[in-house]
Amino acid sequence: METQELHRGRLIDHIxxxxxxxxxxxxFYTAVFEALQVPIAGSGPDYFWADELFVSTASSEAAQGELTGRHHLAFQARDRAMVEAFHQAALAHGGRDNGGPGRRAYHPGYYAAFALDPDGNNIEAVYHGPAERSAPSVKVVF
Incomplete structure:
Protein backbone atom coordinates (compact mmCIF):
# COMPACT_ATOMS: atom_id res chain seq x y z
CA MET A 1 0.00 0.00 0.00
CA GLU A 2 1.34 3.42 -0.97
CA THR A 3 1.45 5.64 2.11
CA GLN A 4 2.14 8.97 0.39
CA GLU A 5 -0.79 8.92 -2.08
CA LEU A 6 -3.11 11.93 -2.17
CA HIS A 7 -6.79 11.04 -2.57
CA ARG A 8 -9.00 13.94 -3.66
CA GLY A 9 -12.75 13.78 -3.15
CA ARG A 10 -12.81 11.89 0.15
CA LEU A 11 -14.52 13.46 3.14
CA ILE A 12 -11.81 12.64 5.71
CA ASP A 13 -8.19 13.61 5.15
CA HIS A 14 -6.87 12.37 8.50
CA ILE A 15 -7.89 11.68 12.09
CA PHE A 28 -2.69 -2.53 19.49
CA TYR A 29 -2.61 -0.57 16.23
CA THR A 30 0.58 -2.19 14.93
CA ALA A 31 -1.07 -5.63 15.29
CA VAL A 32 -4.41 -4.47 13.86
CA PHE A 33 -2.78 -2.78 10.89
CA GLU A 34 -0.58 -5.79 10.24
CA ALA A 35 -3.76 -7.91 10.01
CA LEU A 36 -5.26 -5.33 7.62
CA GLN A 37 -1.99 -5.08 5.64
CA VAL A 38 -1.55 -1.36 6.37
CA PRO A 39 2.02 -0.34 7.25
CA ILE A 40 2.94 1.96 10.11
CA ALA A 41 4.21 4.89 8.06
CA GLY A 42 6.11 6.87 10.66
CA SER A 43 6.73 7.39 14.35
CA GLY A 44 8.45 9.53 16.91
CA PRO A 45 8.78 9.61 20.68
CA ASP A 46 5.22 10.95 21.15
CA TYR A 47 3.33 9.79 18.03
CA PHE A 48 2.94 7.25 15.23
CA TRP A 49 0.81 7.19 12.11
CA ALA A 50 -0.55 4.87 9.46
CA ASP A 51 -2.41 5.97 6.36
CA GLU A 52 -4.86 8.65 7.57
CA LEU A 53 -4.69 7.84 11.30
CA PHE A 54 -2.31 9.84 13.52
CA VAL A 55 -1.95 8.67 17.16
CA SER A 56 -0.17 10.80 19.73
CA THR A 57 0.31 11.55 23.40
CA ALA A 58 -1.36 14.54 25.03
CA SER A 59 2.08 16.14 25.30
CA SER A 60 2.59 16.18 21.52
CA GLU A 61 2.48 19.62 19.92
CA ALA A 62 -0.64 18.84 17.86
CA ALA A 63 -2.63 17.57 20.87
CA GLN A 64 -2.25 20.73 22.94
CA GLY A 65 -2.49 18.73 26.18
CA GLU A 66 -5.96 17.25 25.60
CA LEU A 67 -7.05 13.62 25.18
CA THR A 68 -9.61 12.89 22.47
CA GLY A 69 -12.97 11.44 23.42
CA ARG A 70 -14.40 8.06 22.47
CA HIS A 71 -14.57 7.53 18.70
CA HIS A 72 -15.74 4.87 16.30
CA LEU A 73 -13.34 4.18 13.43
CA ALA A 74 -14.13 1.62 10.74
CA PHE A 75 -11.27 0.23 8.65
CA GLN A 76 -11.90 -1.52 5.34
CA ALA A 77 -10.99 -5.17 5.01
CA ARG A 78 -10.37 -7.05 1.77
CA ASP A 79 -12.39 -10.11 2.80
CA ARG A 80 -13.94 -11.96 5.74
CA ALA A 81 -10.65 -13.61 6.67
CA MET A 82 -9.09 -10.17 7.09
CA VAL A 83 -11.97 -9.11 9.39
CA GLU A 84 -11.37 -12.23 11.48
CA ALA A 85 -7.59 -11.65 11.57
CA PHE A 86 -8.22 -8.05 12.69
CA HIS A 87 -10.42 -9.21 15.57
CA GLN A 88 -7.92 -11.84 16.73
CA ALA A 89 -5.02 -9.36 16.55
CA ALA A 90 -6.98 -6.70 18.42
CA LEU A 91 -7.87 -9.03 21.30
CA ALA A 92 -4.34 -10.45 21.49
CA HIS A 93 -2.78 -6.97 21.74
CA GLY A 94 -4.75 -5.12 24.41
CA GLY A 95 -8.14 -4.72 22.76
CA ARG A 96 -11.45 -5.74 24.31
CA ASP A 97 -14.18 -7.54 22.37
CA ASN A 98 -17.02 -5.29 21.25
CA GLY A 99 -18.63 -7.64 18.72
CA GLY A 100 -17.06 -10.67 17.09
CA PRO A 101 -16.86 -11.28 13.36
CA GLY A 102 -20.22 -11.71 11.71
CA ARG A 103 -22.85 -10.35 9.38
CA ARG A 104 -24.54 -7.11 10.37
CA ALA A 105 -27.95 -5.86 9.26
CA TYR A 106 -26.62 -2.48 8.03
CA HIS A 107 -26.85 -3.67 4.41
CA PRO A 108 -26.64 -7.04 2.63
CA GLY A 109 -23.08 -8.38 2.64
CA TYR A 110 -21.87 -6.25 5.59
CA TYR A 111 -19.42 -8.42 7.55
CA ALA A 112 -17.59 -6.82 10.47
CA ALA A 113 -15.90 -7.20 13.84
CA PHE A 114 -15.47 -4.65 16.63
CA ALA A 115 -12.88 -4.16 19.37
CA LEU A 116 -12.29 -1.44 21.93
CA ASP A 117 -8.74 -0.07 21.77
CA PRO A 118 -6.79 0.66 24.99
CA ASP A 119 -8.54 4.07 25.28
CA GLY A 120 -12.05 2.71 24.69
CA ASN A 121 -12.38 3.75 21.05
CA ASN A 122 -14.68 1.43 19.10
CA ILE A 123 -12.50 0.09 16.27
CA GLU A 124 -14.14 -1.89 13.46
CA ALA A 125 -12.95 -3.84 10.45
CA VAL A 126 -15.59 -4.20 7.74
CA TYR A 127 -15.86 -6.15 4.52
CA HIS A 128 -18.61 -5.09 2.13
CA GLY A 129 -19.10 -8.41 0.42
CA PRO A 130 -21.89 -10.05 -1.53
CA ALA A 131 -25.23 -10.56 0.18
CA GLU A 132 -25.93 -14.02 1.60
CA ARG A 133 -29.45 -15.11 2.33
CA SER A 134 -28.91 -18.11 4.62
CA ALA A 135 -26.73 -16.84 7.51
CA PRO A 136 -28.35 -14.90 10.37
CA SER A 137 -27.36 -11.29 11.03
CA VAL A 138 -25.74 -10.03 14.22
CA LYS A 139 -27.09 -6.79 15.67
CA VAL A 140 -24.62 -4.26 17.13
CA VAL A 141 -25.69 -1.06 18.85
CA PHE A 142 -23.27 1.87 19.06
Whole structure:
Protein backbone atom coordinates (compact mmCIF):
# COMPACT_ATOMS: atom_id res chain seq x y z
CA MET A 1 0.00 0.00 0.00
CA GLU A 2 1.34 3.42 -0.97
CA THR A 3 1.45 5.64 2.11
CA GLN A 4 2.14 8.97 0.39
CA GLU A 5 -0.79 8.92 -2.08
CA LEU A 6 -3.11 11.93 -2.17
CA HIS A 7 -6.79 11.04 -2.57
CA ARG A 8 -9.00 13.94 -3.66
CA GLY A 9 -12.75 13.78 -3.15
CA ARG A 10 -12.81 11.89 0.15
CA LEU A 11 -14.52 13.46 3.14
CA ILE A 12 -11.81 12.64 5.71
CA ASP A 13 -8.19 13.61 5.15
CA HIS A 14 -6.87 12.37 8.50
CA ILE A 15 -7.89 11.68 12.09
CA UNK A 16 -5.87 12.18 15.25
CA UNK A 17 -6.38 10.11 18.38
CA UNK A 18 -4.72 11.47 21.52
CA UNK A 19 -4.12 8.56 23.88
CA UNK A 20 -3.18 7.99 27.53
CA UNK A 21 -0.65 5.21 26.90
CA UNK A 22 1.15 5.52 23.57
CA UNK A 23 2.99 2.19 23.87
CA UNK A 24 -0.24 0.27 24.57
CA UNK A 25 -1.83 1.97 21.56
CA UNK A 26 1.25 1.32 19.42
CA UNK A 27 1.06 -2.43 20.23
CA PHE A 28 -2.69 -2.53 19.49
CA TYR A 29 -2.61 -0.57 16.23
CA THR A 30 0.58 -2.19 14.93
CA ALA A 31 -1.07 -5.63 15.29
CA VAL A 32 -4.41 -4.47 13.86
CA PHE A 33 -2.78 -2.78 10.89
CA GLU A 34 -0.58 -5.79 10.24
CA ALA A 35 -3.76 -7.91 10.01
CA LEU A 36 -5.26 -5.33 7.62
CA GLN A 37 -1.99 -5.08 5.64
CA VAL A 38 -1.55 -1.36 6.37
CA PRO A 39 2.02 -0.34 7.25
CA ILE A 40 2.94 1.96 10.11
CA ALA A 41 4.21 4.89 8.06
CA GLY A 42 6.11 6.87 10.66
CA SER A 43 6.73 7.39 14.35
CA GLY A 44 8.45 9.53 16.91
CA PRO A 45 8.78 9.61 20.68
CA ASP A 46 5.22 10.95 21.15
CA TYR A 47 3.33 9.79 18.03
CA PHE A 48 2.94 7.25 15.23
CA TRP A 49 0.81 7.19 12.11
CA ALA A 50 -0.55 4.87 9.46
CA ASP A 51 -2.41 5.97 6.36
CA GLU A 52 -4.86 8.65 7.57
CA LEU A 53 -4.69 7.84 11.30
CA PHE A 54 -2.31 9.84 13.52
CA VAL A 55 -1.95 8.67 17.16
CA SER A 56 -0.17 10.80 19.73
CA THR A 57 0.31 11.55 23.40
CA ALA A 58 -1.36 14.54 25.03
CA SER A 59 2.08 16.14 25.30
CA SER A 60 2.59 16.18 21.52
CA GLU A 61 2.48 19.62 19.92
CA ALA A 62 -0.64 18.84 17.86
CA ALA A 63 -2.63 17.57 20.87
CA GLN A 64 -2.25 20.73 22.94
CA GLY A 65 -2.49 18.73 26.18
CA GLU A 66 -5.96 17.25 25.60
CA LEU A 67 -7.05 13.62 25.18
CA THR A 68 -9.61 12.89 22.47
CA GLY A 69 -12.97 11.44 23.42
CA ARG A 70 -14.40 8.06 22.47
CA HIS A 71 -14.57 7.53 18.70
CA HIS A 72 -15.74 4.87 16.30
CA LEU A 73 -13.34 4.18 13.43
CA ALA A 74 -14.13 1.62 10.74
CA PHE A 75 -11.27 0.23 8.65
CA GLN A 76 -11.90 -1.52 5.34
CA ALA A 77 -10.99 -5.17 5.01
CA ARG A 78 -10.37 -7.05 1.77
CA ASP A 79 -12.39 -10.11 2.80
CA ARG A 80 -13.94 -11.96 5.74
CA ALA A 81 -10.65 -13.61 6.67
CA MET A 82 -9.09 -10.17 7.09
CA VAL A 83 -11.97 -9.11 9.39
CA GLU A 84 -11.37 -12.23 11.48
CA ALA A 85 -7.59 -11.65 11.57
CA PHE A 86 -8.22 -8.05 12.69
CA HIS A 87 -10.42 -9.21 15.57
CA GLN A 88 -7.92 -11.84 16.73
CA ALA A 89 -5.02 -9.36 16.55
CA ALA A 90 -6.98 -6.70 18.42
CA LEU A 91 -7.87 -9.03 21.30
CA ALA A 92 -4.34 -10.45 21.49
CA HIS A 93 -2.78 -6.97 21.74
CA GLY A 94 -4.75 -5.12 24.41
CA GLY A 95 -8.14 -4.72 22.76
CA ARG A 96 -11.45 -5.74 24.31
CA ASP A 97 -14.18 -7.54 22.37
CA ASN A 98 -17.02 -5.29 21.25
CA GLY A 99 -18.63 -7.64 18.72
CA GLY A 100 -17.06 -10.67 17.09
CA PRO A 101 -16.86 -11.28 13.36
CA GLY A 102 -20.22 -11.71 11.71
CA ARG A 103 -22.85 -10.35 9.38
CA ARG A 104 -24.54 -7.11 10.37
CA ALA A 105 -27.95 -5.86 9.26
CA TYR A 106 -26.62 -2.48 8.03
CA HIS A 107 -26.85 -3.67 4.41
CA PRO A 108 -26.64 -7.04 2.63
CA GLY A 109 -23.08 -8.38 2.64
CA TYR A 110 -21.87 -6.25 5.59
CA TYR A 111 -19.42 -8.42 7.55
CA ALA A 112 -17.59 -6.82 10.47
CA ALA A 113 -15.90 -7.20 13.84
CA PHE A 114 -15.47 -4.65 16.63
CA ALA A 115 -12.88 -4.16 19.37
CA LEU A 116 -12.29 -1.44 21.93
CA ASP A 117 -8.74 -0.07 21.77
CA PRO A 118 -6.79 0.66 24.99
CA ASP A 119 -8.54 4.07 25.28
CA GLY A 120 -12.05 2.71 24.69
CA ASN A 121 -12.38 3.75 21.05
CA ASN A 122 -14.68 1.43 19.10
CA ILE A 123 -12.50 0.09 16.27
CA GLU A 124 -14.14 -1.89 13.46
CA ALA A 125 -12.95 -3.84 10.45
CA VAL A 126 -15.59 -4.20 7.74
CA TYR A 127 -15.86 -6.15 4.52
CA HIS A 128 -18.61 -5.09 2.13
CA GLY A 129 -19.10 -8.41 0.42
CA PRO A 130 -21.89 -10.05 -1.53
CA ALA A 131 -25.23 -10.56 0.18
CA GLU A 132 -25.93 -14.02 1.60
CA ARG A 133 -29.45 -15.11 2.33
CA SER A 134 -28.91 -18.11 4.62
CA ALA A 135 -26.73 -16.84 7.51
CA PRO A 136 -28.35 -14.90 10.37
CA SER A 137 -27.36 -11.29 11.03
CA VAL A 138 -25.74 -10.03 14.22
CA LYS A 139 -27.09 -6.79 15.67
CA VAL A 140 -24.62 -4.26 17.13
CA VAL A 141 -25.69 -1.06 18.85
CA PHE A 142 -23.27 1.87 19.06
Missing amino acids: QLVVRDLEASRR
